Amino acid sequence: xxxxxxxxxxxxxxxxxxxxxxxxxxxxxxxxxxxxxxxxxxxxxxxxxxxxxxxxxxxxxxxxxxxxxxxxxxxxxxxxxxxxxxxxxxxxxxxxxxxxxxxxxxxxxxxxxxxxxxxxxxxxxxxxxxxxxxxxxxxxxxxxxxxxxxxxxxxxxxxxxxxxxxxxxxxxxxxxxxxxxxxxxxxxxxxxxxxxxxxxxxxxxx
Numbered sequence: 001x002x003x004x005x006x007x008x009x010x011x012x013x014x015x016x017x018x019x020x021x022x023x024x025x026x027x028x029x030x031x032x033x034x035x036x037x038x039x040x041x042x043x044x045x046x047x048x049x050x051x052x053x054x055x056x057x058x059x060x061x062x063x064x065x066x067x068x069x070x071x072x073x074x075x076x077x078x079x080x081x082x083x084x085x086x087x088x089x090x091x092x093x094x095x096x097x098x099x100x101x102x103x104x105x106x107x108x109x110x111x112x113x114x115x116x117x118x119x120x121x122x123x124x125x126x127x128x129x130x131x132x133x134x135x136x137x138x139x140x141x142x143x144x145x146x147x148x149x150x151x152x153x154x155x156x157x158x159x160x161x162x163x164x165x166x167x168x169x170x171x172x173x174x175x176x177x178x179x180x181x182x183x184x185x186x187x188x189x190x191x192x193x194x195x196x197x198x199x200x201x202x203x204x205x206x
Contacts, residue, residue: 038088040097040171043180045081046164065129072129078105078164080153085180086143095143096172099136101155102165106132109154118142121149132156 063074082099086092101107108129112121124137140149155164169177 037174037176038086038090040169040175040177041083041085041087041180042169042177043081043083043182044167045182047079070130072108074108074156076157076159076162078155078157080155080164080167082151082153082167083148083180084140084151084169085148086145087178088175089145091145092143092173093141095140097138097140098170099138099153100168100170101134101136102167104158105155105165106134107136107153107155108132110136111152111154113150113152115147119147119149121151 063077065072065074084097086095107127110123110127114121120141122139122141124139125133127133127136136153138151140147143149153167157164171177
């Protein structure tokens, strides 16, 4: 009987220890899951505006735009299409993030595509032809789960034959940016339908 009682006590002790270990692991897993940063998917597509698109050769051209006082001349325009998607389970009433271009690359025009009028994008410091920006800070309102915002950045590089460099994402909010697959054909369609607006005038590449 004494031997049987000893085995019973040992078995109960092992069960207690196993249960405690499993409980500790479960708690650690749940805590790690809750502390995991929300995922924000990001995608950047780049293409020169004056390059062969879809097998059709486009002549190189020089674009001149005047605001009435100054004429701006461009012959190496680049288009970058940027998409951000909330891939987390968290809804943001307001989401701020920034885009930083490579050295000597600047944005002269920003075009925004949203799902509807209830989704808004605010550029904290607007890019203009006279004041191009190498750093673009944006605010999305709202940025709910599965929301996707599309931005078109009309940019210029330092050299005519130089490709637009890397664009990096950052945010003051506790999120992690993850790469999404590229959509080359979507970008080609975007290039063909890009519109530049300047006051009451607009210039389309359709």
